[in-house]
Amino acid sequence: MMQSRRIDYSAAVFIALGLFVIVKSHGLTLGEFTNPGPGLYPLLLGVLLAGASLVSFFTSGRTVSSKAADGGRRKRSVVYMVATLVLFRILLPIAGYCLSAFLMLVLLLRAIGGRPWPRAVAWAIIFTALSFLLFAKGFGVRFPQGRILPF
Amino acid sequence: MESILLGFSVCLLPVNLLSCFIGTLVGTLIGVLPGIGPVATMALLLPLTFGLSPVSAVIMLAGIYYGAQYGGSTTSILVNIPGEATSVMTCVDGYQMARQGRAGPALGIAAFGSFIAGMLGVAGTMLFARPLSTLALQFGPAEYCSLIFASLMLVGYLGGGSLLKSSIMALVGLLIGSVGSDMVTLAPRFTFGISEFDDGIGMAPILIGLFGVAEVLDNLEEIGKQKEIVQNKVKNILPSLRDWKESIGSILRGFTIGFPLGLIPGGGALIPTFVSYAVEKKVSKHPENFGHGAIQGVAGPESANNAGAQGAFIPLLCLGIPSNAIMAILLGALMIHGVKIGPLLLSQHPDIFWGVLVSMFIGNVMLLVLNIPLIPLWVSVLRMPYSYLFPLIILLCLVGTYSINSSLLDLVVMIIFGVAGYWMRKHHYPPTSLVMGLILSPILEETFRQAMILFQGRISIFVTRPISAVFLMVGLAIFCITVFPWTGSKLKSLLQLRSIKE
Numbered sequence: 325m326m327q328s329r330r331i332d333y334s335a336a337v338f339i340a341l342g343l344f345v346i347v348k349s350h351g352l353t354l355g356e357f358t359n360p361g362p363g364l365y366p367l368l369l370g371v372l373l374a375g376a377s378l379v380s381f382f383t384s385g386r387t388v389s390s391k392a393a394d395g396g397r398r399k400r401s402v403v404y405m406v407a408t409l410v411l412f413r414i415l416l417p418i419a420g421y422c423l424s425a426f427l428m429l430v431l432l433l434r435a436i437g438g439r440p441w442p443r444a445v446a447w448a449i450i451f452t453a454l455s456f457l458l459f460a461k462g463f464g465v466r467f468p469q470g471r472i473l474p475f
Numbered sequence: 476m477e478s479i480l481l482g483f484s485v486c487l488l489p490v491n492l493l494s495c496f497i498g499t500l501v502g503t504l505i506g507v508l509p510g511i512g513p514v515a516t517m518a519l520l521l522p523l524t525f526g527l528s529p530v531s532a533v534i535m536l537a538g539i540y541y542g543a544q545y546g547g548s549t550t551s552i553l554v555n556i557p558g559e560a561t562s563v564m565t566c567v568d569g570y571q572m573a574r575q576g577r578a579g580p581a582l583g584i585a586a587f588g589s590f591i592a593g594m595l596g597v598a599g600t601m602l603f604a605r606p607l608s609t610l611a612l613q614f615g616p617a618e619y620c621s622l623i624f625a626s627l628m629l630v631g632y633l634g635g636g637s638l639l640k641s642s643i644m645a646l647v648g649l650l651i652g653s654v655g656s657d658m659v660t661l662a663p664r665f666t667f668g669i670s671e672f673d674d675g676i677g678m679a680p681i682l683i684g685l686f687g688v689a690e691v692l693d694n695l696e697e698i699g700k701q702k703e704i705v706q707n708k709v710k711n712i713l714p715s716l717r718d719w720k721e722s723i724g725s726i727l728r729g730f731t732i733g734f735p736l737g738l739i740p741g742g743g744a745l746i747p748t749f750v751s752y753a754v755e756k757k758v759s760k761h762p763e764n765f766g767h768g769a770i771q772g773v774a775g776p777e778s779a780n781n782a783g784a785q786g787a788f789i790p791l792l793c794l795g796i797p798s799n800a801i802m803a804i805l806l807g808a809l810m811i812h813g814v815k816i817g818p819l820l821l822s823q824h825p826d827i828f829w830g831v832l833v834s835m836f837i838g839n840v841m842l843l844v845l846n847i848p849l850i851p852l853w854v855s856v857l858r859m860p861y862s863y864l865f866p867l868i869i870l871l872c873l874v875g876t877y878s879i880n881s882s883l884l885d886l887v888v889m890i891i892f893g894v895a896g897y898w899m900r901k902h903h904y905p906p907t908s909l910v911m912g913l914i915l916s917p918i919l920e921e922t923f924r925q926a927m928i929l930f931q932g933r934i935s936i937f938v939t940r941p942i943s944a945v946f947l948m949v950g951l952a953i954f955c956i957t958v959f960p961w962t963g964s965k966l967k968s969l970l971q972l973r974s975i976k977e
Contacts, residue, residue: 357932
């Protein structure tokens with residue numbers, strides 16, 4: 325499906341960001357140009373951002389080509405990946421590094437990498453062990469102690 | 476001469492030699508591997524450099540940068556996939572040479588060409604350093620403000636794509652860089668009550684997210700794809716006399732193209748490779764050979780990218796202005812180590828200045844020694860399927876981020892910027908400009924405020940001071956001509972009218 329448009333909707337994000345910064349900057353001391361306060365610099369940046377984004381909104385649209393056949397599969401992979409990262413962040417203080425890393429790697433290798441379960445588990449164990457030895461023992465990184473495993 | 480000896484005395488310390496070796500080895504490795512670039516790797520290794528001295532840290536990080544230029548050529552020649560963007564042109568003729576059973580000469584001339592251009596680049600940097608630093612001492616806060624503006628415009632323009640979107644990214648980066656306590660009043664700005672943001676949002680989690688996680692998300696389609704690696708045994712890596720005769724001109728031309736372009740903000744190592752290839756094809760007696768295994772098509776671009784990489788150090792070391800995202804990270808690393816970088820670096824920290832320069836000389840020797848015999852190792856690394864590689868990269872991103880401050884908030888920042896970076900790539904917003912803005916924001920704000928206080932709030936100072944006016948005009952001209960193309964044609968008609976009248 326081909327459609328030609330001049331509107332770049334992605335710029336709306338930055339228009340909103342610019343307006344937010346302008347509003348928030350007024351809550352700080354602006355000072356004067358002879359003695360700028362903490363709010364002046366971000367205010368100027370916010371105005372420039374909102375202005376540039378507005379111009380981009382009306383002028384930077386592109387011709388959109390037809391979607392790739394595997395676009396849905398790719399979106400799913402991206403969503404799985406992000407969900408796995410979030411899961412790691414949630415599990416880290418609860419389960420400790422090794423268990424969190426192991427689970428994350430198994431999910432990535434299996435769900436996105438398409439590796440069979442035995443290989444996914446085996447490689448997850450290897451990568452987790454090597455990274456723990458390198459970072460925790462080698463570089464002295466202090467991971468949170470998990471409630472399930474002490475490392 | 477004493478300065479160079481000082482540089483050697485610094486660089487030959489065992490810890491600095493080791494830093495140089497680790498940097499160049501890691502740089503070559505990530506240059507070989509598609510899917511992770513020097514920016515993400517430097518961001519990942521940045522926390523590990525906190526325990527090193529500033530000079531060791533910069534030597535290691537710089538080694539990653541020019542090491543990646545060497546490594547990128549290996550995968551370009553053997554797999555027809557550029558390991559780095561700067562190795563794209565090497566694919567064209569390098570892979571064809573490999574298919575003709577000449578992978579060895581292609582790899583060899585790429586390594587030697589890079590070495591020669593790298594050495595000449597180091598010599599050029601030493602030559603330019605003092606005069607440029609002397610010139611930069613005349614820069615006041617107004618000049619620095621305008622220079623930063625012109626640099627951001629140049630980076631956006633030369634980076635390709637939309638300058639307007641690049642400007643938006645630079646502004647976003649400048650805003651993110653302003654988060655934290657105000658430099659004068661210490662009033663919190665945009666911290667939303669999070670005490671960890673009082674010193675600003677950490678640079679490393681942002682970089683790792685934007686260039687590590689986002690790159691992996693973008694490359695997910697590589698999973699399952701079979702790489703066609705040239706199966707012929709790689710032999711005759713040392714170039715023959717005939718190879719040298721055919722390539723030496725290209726190598727020297729590559730240097731003369733790459734080095735000056737590397738000096739320009741936004742120039743770096745990428746643009747020189749395209750220009751060099753075009754020039755080689757133009758001057759060649761047999762242009763029909765290009766695209767079918769012409770050795771000049773490998774020698775020229777590879778020399779140009781290394782020369783450009785060396786040249787890019789000059790604005791950073793002499794002016795304190797990074798010319799690309801990688802230099803911005805080096806600037807950030809020095810700032811973290813408490814080193815104020817600018818024209819006074821040469822006089823106040825000659826050990827850092829000359830140590831880093833001489834380390835490039837030693838690093839180039841190490842790279843030549845590493846790349847020739849380790850080619851079979853790089854080939855076996857290339858065979859690793861991306862489905863195993865990407866979880867490893869993600870794990871390194873997570874652990875690298877956490878290791879900075881043992882902060883779970885840093886992981887959240889990394890994930891947010893990873894998703895944001897992926898979204899930005901899909902909508903053609905260049906992350907490089909965001910990084911430049913992020914790193915330059917404190918410098919820009921400080922110089923802007925100083926200028927306003929010094930000159931009693933007169934905005935006109937940016938145009939009445941000559942050097943500042945020149946930088947400002949360059950930046951504005953690029954912006955207007957690119958964003959409003961009609962200004963370019965108006966200017967052209969005005970100039971034509973003027974020449975007719977004369």
